Amino acid sequence: MSQNIAPIIQLDKVAVRIDGNQILRSIDLSIHPGELVMISGSNGAGKSTLIKSILGLLSTTEGKVLVAGLRVGSSAWRGVRQDVGYVHQTTVGVEFPITAAEVVEIGLAARRQTRKKKKEKVTAAMIATGCSHLRNAVYARLSGGEKQRVSIARCLVQSPSILLLDEPTASLDPEGKDEFLAMIEHLHTSRGITVVLVSHDAAQFTRVGWRQLVMSQGQIINDSRLNGTKLNGSEFNESKLEYLGHLAATR
Amino acid sequence: MSFAEILALLQYPPIMRGALVLLAAGTFFPLIGVFVIRLNLITLRFAVMHSALLGAAIGLAAGLSPLPVMMVVNVLLVLGIAVLGKKVGPNLGHITTFFMVLTIGLAFAVLYRFNVPANDSLGLLWGNVFALTRFDAFVTIGFALCIMVLVLVLFPKLTAVLYDRELAFTAGVPSGLIHTGILFAVGLTITLTMGLIGALLLDAVLILPALIAGVTSRSLRGLFVQAMAFGFLISVVGFVFAIGVDIPASSGVTIVGALVLGFVSLVSHIQRRHA
Numbered sequence: 001m002s003q004n005i006a007p008i009i010q011l012d013k014v015a016v017r018i019d020g021n022q023i024l025r026s027i028d029l030s031i032h033p034g035e036l037v038m039i040s041g042s043n044g045a046g047k048s049t050l051i052k053s054i055l056g057l058l059s060t061t062e063g064k065v066l067v068a069g070l071r072v073g074s075s076a077w078r079g080v081r082q083d084v085g086y087v088h089q090t091t092v093g094v095e096f097p098i099t100a101a102e103v104v105e106i107g108l109a110a111r112r113q114t115r116k117k118k119k120e121k122v123t124a125a126m127i128a129t130g131c132s133h134l135r136n137a138v139y140a141r142l143s144g145g146e147k148q149r150v151s152i153a154r155c156l157v158q159s160p161s162i163l164l165l166d167e168p169t170a171s172l173d174p175e176g177k178d179e180f181l182a183m184i185e186h187l188h189t190s191r192g193i194t195v196v197l198v199s200h201d202a203a204q205f206t207r208v209g210w211r212q213l214v215m216s217q218g219q220i221i222n223d224s225r226l227n228g229t230k231l232n233g234s235e236f237n238e239s240k241l242e243y244l245g246h247l248a249a250t251r
Numbered sequence: 252m253s254f255a256e257i258l259a260l261l262q263y264p265p266i267m268r269g270a271l272v273l274l275a276a277g278t279f280f281p282l283i284g285v286f287v288i289r290l291n292l293i294t295l296r297f298a299v300m301h302s303a304l305l306g307a308a309i310g311l312a313a314g315l316s317p318l319p320v321m322m323v324v325n326v327l328l329v330l331g332i333a334v335l336g337k338k339v340g341p342n343l344g345h346i347t348t349f350f351m352v353l354t355i356g357l358a359f360a361v362l363y364r365f366n367v368p369a370n371d372s373l374g375l376l377w378g379n380v381f382a383l384t385r386f387d388a389f390v391t392i393g394f395a396l397c398i399m400v401l402v403l404v405l406f407p408k409l410t411a412v413l414y415d416r417e418l419a420f421t422a423g424v425p426s427g428l429i430h431t432g433i434l435f436a437v438g439l440t441i442t443l444t445m446g447l448i449g450a451l452l453l454d455a456v457l458i459l460p461a462l463i464a465g466v467t468s469r470s471l472r473g474l475f476v477q478a479m480a481f482g483f484l485i486s487v488v489g490f491v492f493a494i495g496v497d498i499p500a501s502s503g504v505t506i507v508g509a510l511v512l513g514f515v516s517l518v519s520h521i522q523r524r525h526a
Contacts, residue, residue, distance in 0.1 A: 055421055082423035096289075097468040098414060109411035110423030138469050158422060 006069060008033045008162060008194050009054055014063035016049050016218075023049045025218040026063070033161070036188055037196045041215035047198040048088075050215070051164050054196075055086055068161065082110060085155025087148065088166045100134040100142065100150045101126070107157040125153040129183065144171035148180055152187070163187075165197045181207055252495045260494060268388045269380040270490060273500060276448060277456045277486025279395035281478035282402045283440045284461030286433050289413050294347035295332065295434065296457075299441045300450060301351050302328045304373070305358035306442075312365035322442050328354070329438040333431045380448045380500050394443055398436070402475065409433070410471050452501035455489070456482055459508035466515045485511060 007030035016024040024046045031037055039047050052058040053065055056072045067084060070077040085107070104122045111118070126132040131149040134142060139150060148168050155163055163184070169177040185207070188195050197210075214222040260266050287296055306321030313320070328350055335346045362369050383391070402409060411419035412429045419426040445453050460482035461474075467481075468474040485508045493503025 055417075057417055057420060081421065084421060086418065086421040088417070096414075097465065097470055097474050099470045102410070102471050103414070105407070106411045106414055106418060107422050109407040109419060136470075154418075 005032055007031055007066070008068055009196070010066040011050075011053070012064050012066070014050075014053060014060050014065055016046075016053055016058060017061045018049070018058075023218055024053065024060075027218075027220060029213075029220060031194060031196065033194055034188070034192055035194055036185070036210045037194075037213060038210045039196065039198045039213045039215060040200065043200060045215040046218040047200075047215050048166050049218075051086075051166050051196070051198055054164060055084060056081060082107075082158045083160055084162045084164060085152075085158050085160035086164050086166075087151045087155060087168050089168075089170055096140055098139050100131065100137050100139050100146075103139050103150050104153045104157055107154040121157045122153075125156040126150070128156055128187070129153040145176040145180065148172070149183070152183070156187070160193060162194045162196070165195065167198055167200065169199060169201075185209070252497070257491060257494050265381050265383070268383050268385065269500065272383055272388050272391045272448065273380055273452075273456075273486050273490055273504070274483065275392040275395040276444065276452075277460075277482040277504070278479050279399045279482075280440060280444070280453075280456045281460035281464070281482035282398055282475060283437055284457040284459075284482075285464070285475060285478050286409075286413065287437055287458060288461045288465060290430075290433065292343070292347075292434070292437055293458075294344050294351060295329075295437060296441060298328060298332070298347040298351035298354065299325055299438045300445065301358065302354040303442050303445055305354045305361065308358045308361040308365075308367055311367045311371055312361055318443075322439075324354075325438045325442040326435075329434050333434055336434075337427070380452060383448075391444060391448070394440070398440070401436070405429070406475075413471070449501050451505055455501065455505040455508045456486065459505070459512055460485060463508075463512050463515050466512075466519050481511065 009029070009031040011027050011029040014024055014027045014029075015022070027050065039050065041047050049058060053060055054067060054072065056065075056077070059073070065072040067077065068080065070080065101122055104125055105118060107125075108118050108121060113121075123132060123135075126135060129149040129152045131146060131153060134146055134150065137146075139147065142150065151168070152163075165184070169180055172180060184195055184197070187193055212222075212224040213220050261270060287293060302324050303321045306324035307317040309315075309324065310317035310320035332343060332346050332350060336343050361367065408419070408424045408429055411422060411424045412426050412433070416426045416430060419429070440457070441453065448456075460478045463481045464474050464477035468477045485504055489504030489507035490500055491503075492507055493500045496503075
């Protein structure tokens with residue numbers, strides 16, 4: 001990955017405070033176009049807050065976030081914010097009547113296009129993620145893996161240059177996780193999409209080619225690109241323990 | 252009462268006006284009901300009704316026409332809820348409950364302090380679909396049609412917000428603005444029509460068809476279309492039933508709506524058990 005290319009996501013001394021709690025602490029981070037990034041860390045480490053700051057869903061209390069060179073929250077950014085696809089852990093109730101195709105179409109909600117054009121895009125995205133046969137199925141009744149395929153299709157209709165995935169594999173079994181990650185890697189290769197994936201179970205993450213960041217207590221405590229290493233499960237735990245030990249000692 | 256006699260009754264302008272208003276409200280107000288149910292705005296509905304009573308009390312105490320004062324008070328209420336809602340998150344239950352209790356307390360304080368006859372104020376909440384003037388009928392039917400046009404034009408954005416506000420935002424939808432707009436539409440619908448057709452009938456045409464469609468539909472488009480279809484059906488059958496057994500139209504429509512809801516819920520429950 002050439003580091004001469006401008007970062008597609010850049011965080012500069014970003015801090016976020018919510019209800020008096022410091023969730024993110026002075027984070028500096030550059031992610032370049034076409035990178036596959038996995039952010040791991042225990043619950044409460046600040047992973048989801050980091051993702052929401054990049055999406056503009058949360059305001060930063062200090063520092064700035066740039067996406068494709070545009071400051072998140074600026075009027076120029078508002079016009080292009082759908083270039084970032086977002087998948088979170090779905091909480092749609094069983095009683096909510098919405099079909100898989102309608103979920104995918106939500107990605108086009110702000111686009112002024114004919115219904116025919118939208119339908120074509122929805123179909124193409126659902127074929128790309130292998131869920132076109134679920135078109136008229138009730139979304140809430142799909143399996144975890146099917147729901148995630150539909151969610152990725154929803155992102156794809158936005159023609160995103162970045163995918164932000166917040167714990168997308170949390171409800172999947174090991175086989176489902178591998179299938180899902182293989183699909184993401186295929187989309188990354190075939191479409192050049194930058195992928196940032198958040199997961200709390202880094203210890204089970206064995207795929208190659210991913211830049212791995214470890215977060216703890218609102219900070220990035222390890223970056224495999226900076227130290228040139230790829231963390232495996234035990235290294236991740238050691239890294240975390242080392243940081244916590246350091247924190248306890250300084251207190 | 253025979254069908255011919257019911258048709259003969261429709262020759263009377265107040266009955267015909269009432270029937271037309273009921274059909275328009277019954278067919279299009281369920282569209283707003285879908286948002287009330289799906290965005291969990293039931294407490295907002297109560298808060299708006301209570302603040303309408305406060306508006307009516309203030310209007311009568313000040314010697315003003317109650318309806319405009321009711322609307323001003325409700326616009327202020329929805330503004331307050333929208334502003335506070337941004338600070339406390341998407342669950343508006345606590346805020347709306349706070350305003351619901353506060354406004355009813357203030358309403359009774361105004362009624363007592365300024366010697367406003369309670370019946371005059373409460374009478375505005377009951378309404379009577381057969382006592383509408385031509386102007387009232389035009390306003391209600393026009394408003395119902397406006398709701399349908401707005402939902403048609405903004406359908407993709409509205410449904411995105413209905414599904415998930417955060418995902419709607421990341422798809423480029425101004426979800427905060429749309430959500431505030433929905434709150435205003437709900438407040439305006441309840442305020443404007445409560446005094447005209449009554450609180451009971453408003454509930455029957457606003458909430459019940461949306462609840463029924465929630466049980467029967469499998470898609471978002473189906474939810475809106477079926478809510479309108481059930482609203483139309485309940486209004487027609489309820490109206491005929493009310494005239495047939497000589498009870499108020501609001502009671503007839505509400506009873507029919509409740510029976511239909513009970514029936515489809517039962518069928519759905521049996522189907523799920525045998526699935």
